[in-house]
Amino acid sequence: MDRDNFFSRKAPRLKGTAGKGERLEQIFASNLDSIVIITSADQPIFNNRLTDRIIVAAESSQINVNIVINKSDIGSEEEIADWKEIYESCGYQVIVTSVVSNIGLYELKESLSNSANLFCGQSGVGKSSLLNALYPKLDFKVGEVSESSNKGKHTTVASILKKVDNNTIIIDSPGIREFAPFGLKKEDLGYYFIDILPYINGCKFNRCIHLHEPNCAVIDAVEKEEISIERYYSYLNILENLEDIPKY
Ligand SMILES: Nc1nc2c(ncn2[C@@H]2O[C@H](COP(=O)(O)OP(=O)(O)O)[C@@H](O)[C@H]2O)c(=O)[nH]1
Ligand SMILES: [Mg+2]
Numbered sequence: 001m002d003r004d005n006f007f008s009r010k011a012p013r014l015k016g017t018a019g020k021g022e023r024l025e026q027i028f029a030s031n032l033d034s035i036v037i038i039t040s041a042d043q044p045i046f047n048n049r050l051t052d053r054i055i056v057a058a059e060s061s062q063i064n065v066n067i068v069i070n071k072s073d074i075g076s077e078e079e080i081a082d083w084k085e086i087y088e089s090c091g092y093q094v095i096v097t098s099v100v101s102n103i104g105l106y107e108l109k110e111s112l113s114n115s116a117n118l119f120c121g122q123s124g125v126g127k128s129s130l131l132n133a134l135y136p137k138l139d140f141k142v143g144e145v146s147e148s149s150n151k152g153k154h155t156t157v158a159s160i161l162k163k164v165d166n167n168t169i170i171i172d173s174p175g176i177r178e179f180a181p182f183g184l185k186k187e188d189l190g191y192y193f194i195d196i197l198p199y200i201n202g203c204k205f206n207r208c209i210h211l212h213e214p215n216c217a218v219i220d221a222v223e224k225e226e227i228s229i230e231r232y233y234s235y236l237n238i239l240e241n242l243e244d245i246p247k248y
């Protein structure tokens with residue numbers, strides 16, 4: 001079918017090729033209604049840097065984002081509430097779940113209904129477990145989180161698309177270890193942080209990248225705690241690896 005949209009990243013480097021060769025665009029899926037970012041409250045610990053990287057790629061493709069914080073049975077209630085608040089105040093739907101304690105599963109299932117959804121996130125956060133709990137017929141393989149690294153081992157090796165009812169599609173993707181949005185320019189990154197976006201017009205320089213320019217409305221907003229410091233650190237973390245503004 002034609003692609004109405006697609007979600008991609010920079011292809012990860014192959015082992016032993018650090019610094020060599022161009023990194024091509026790797027497409028995960030196309031014709032999506034939603035990207036469902038699955039995170040966990042613990043084991044592995046909540047990874048907001050990875051979450052923000054996936055959000056940026058989704059925003060740059062204009063695809064809706066939902067965030068799931070799974071394993072709420074083992075996470076700190078206070079930390080879960082703080083992260084929920086940060087992402088909800090950006091405007092994203094955040095669903096707190098636990099497969100073990102049967103929390104939030106109905107709400108998640110409702111949010112997936114009648115759309116095409118890509119599940120993505122680190123391995124070990126519970127993507128396959130959640131999908132099995134919502135749609136028992138799927139019977140996806142569930143992996144143990146490896147004790148030594150606490151990062152989880154890969155159990156899902158390829159993306160798998162399933163039609164779970166007439167109008168609902170679910171794609172389970174392999175665990176993401178690293179995620180770099182493809183084809184972004186430094187000067188555009190702020191547009192894909194929807195909490196930073198409203199301030200951009202207030203910056204003195206119209207090509208401000210909100211790093212250390214004078215009279216930057218974004219930095220002001222961070223200082224006034226109108227933009228979360230964690231989100232701003234994610235912005236800087238992504239900015240660091242993007243191409244410089246082309247000089248004409
Ligand atoms: N405590 C707890 N463990 C969970 C939960 N969901 C999944 N797990 C466990 O986390 C591990 C990884 O789950 P899996 O579904 O394979 O994660 P995936 O790699 O994201 O697909 C398995 O041992 C699951 O039993 C949960 O809500 N709470
Ligand atoms: Mg899996």
Ligand SMILES: [Zn+2]
Pocket residue numbers: 200203204208209210211213215216217218219
């Ligand atoms: Zn600025």
